[in-house]
Amino acid sequence: MTAKAGIVWTLLIITAGLMSLAFIFFSLFPGKVPDVAWQYFSPDNAERARQYQQAMRLAGILAFLAQVAVLVGLVTSTRATAWSDAALHITGVRYYMALVIYFVLIWLLLKVVALPFNFYSSFIVQHQWGFSTQNLASWWLDYLKGGILELVLSGTGVLLLFWATGRWPHTWWAVAALFLSGWLFISTFLWPLLVAPLFNRFQPITEGPVKTMVAQLAGRAGLRIEEVLVMDASRRTTKANAYFTGLGTSKRIVLYDNLLEDYPLDEVEAVIAHEMAHWQRGHIFRGLLWGVLANFLLLGLLYAVLRITFTYDIARPGPYPPHLLVAMLLFLQLVSFLGQPAQNAISRRYETEADWVALELTANPGAMIRLHVDLAQKNLGDIAPPAFITWLAASHPSPLERIINVESWRKYNTKNMD
Incomplete structure (x- = not known):
């Protein structure tokens, strides 16, 4: 490793470490909730939400730090190389078979390290706070299905990536970014299907007032809505939500069955209008374009860092040795974490825009405010998280910020009507 490489890796690790420590600090000591919040929420609800969110945030950041610590330990010791050599020896120097074995070993190690944190946050905490309706067997079934899917897809990606390093030794990063960008669009199309x-x-949503409302909102938004689906979310959780997903002919709005059962019709209308706004403004497509840019930037930086870190390994003919996978994973973990503020800033902007468009479609700010209050109370959303946590990790504006935006919309439109 060159001195320049040492500086780069040290800066990445120290910066991620300091940001993680700040995240932990503000999770433990979130500060005072603004007084304006008490117009809409009770202090008891705010405190309960912060306790719940604290547990979730700490579990998430500790899982990240544990995985990074394992990867750093592998990179800075001889284990990564020794395990790679062992895989090559076991397979009789059959490169791609050894790469598969090595990848599965590293993948399993990281999954085992993260498992206690995932189990705590997605099963124990959810039961403690009365959200989960899953039993242990159901949780494990979901975990195993998700794990197998992740293993197959990521394993295929690793094989293609290392093949590309041998086929295009100086431009593999661009080829990989191009392929990954294409996969972003394909997977977005296929995921809901x-x-x-x-x-x-x-x-499909049944005939009735909600379906009629969807048709009316779609007409106002100038959209042709092919599918509005109801998901059996109550099998796993008491939380309510909705989302817009898909691309092209696979686009659809999905509503949790909890939402339809537990929320009044005008609040459901506000949710559907918000999801239609994402559709109307092309937020998924625009997000994918940002993803394409991020792919090229991330993989280009990865290639540059590998060049100054593993000069000899990269200069050899053929695909990269398997042990470089650990350094790649460490780099991607660190840079993805450091890139969260930019990604989440874009997401929050889209969410704010969707709220604004939804208000234009429904002209019912009262329902939108009640929706944000009810969602925050029932889902225990942090009413007003610390600014640092919002900057680093929040994909949506806080409930209080969204309510204040609705009040601004109401004042603006009332003034214009006068």
């Missing part, structure tokens, strides 16, 4: 049904059942 092939993957989501592995975990939930989806039914």
Whole structure:
């Protein structure tokens, strides 16, 4: 490793470490909730939400730090190389077979390290706070299905990536970014058709007031809505939500059955209008374009760092040795974490825009405010998280910020009507 490489890796690790420590600090000591929040929420609800979110945040950041620590330990010791050599020896120097064995070994190690944190946050905490309706067997079934899917897809990606390093030794990063960008579009199209049904059942919305409302909103938005589906979310959780997914002919709006059962019609209308706004403004497509840019930037930086870190290994003919996988994973973990503020800033902007468009479609700010209050109370959303946590990790504006935006919309439109 060159001195320049040492500086780069040290900066990445120290920066990620400091940001993680700040995240932990603000999770433990979130500060005072603004007084304006008490117009909409009770202090008891705010405190309960912060306790729940604290547990979830700490589990997430500790899982990240544990995986990074394992990868750093492998990179800075001889284990990564020794395990790679052992895989090559076992397979009789059959490169791709050894790469598969090595990848599965590293993947299993990282899954084992993260498992206690995942189990705590997605099973124990959810039961403690009365959200989960899953039994242990159901949780494990979901975990195993998701793990197998991840193993197959990521394993295929690793094989193609290392093959590309041998086929295009100086431009593999661009080829990989191009392929990954194409896969982003393909997977976005296929996910609601092939993957989501592995975990939930989806039914078209039945005739009635909600379906009529969808048709009316679609007419106002100038959209042709092919599918609005209801998901059996209550099999796993008491939380309510909705989302817009898919691309092209696979686009659809998905509503949790909990939402339809537990929320009044005007609040459901606000949710559907918000999801239609994502559709109307092309947020998924625009997000994919940002993803394409991020792919090229991330993989280009990865190639540059590998060149100054493993000069000899990269200069040899043929694909990269398997042990470089660990350094690649460490780099991608660190840079993805450091890139969260930019990614989440874009997401929050889209969510704010969708709220604004939804208000234009429904002209019912009162329902939108009640929706944000009810969602925050029932889902224990942090009413006003610390600014640092919002900057680093929040994909949506806080409930209080969204309510304040609705009030601004109401004042603006009231003033214009006068």
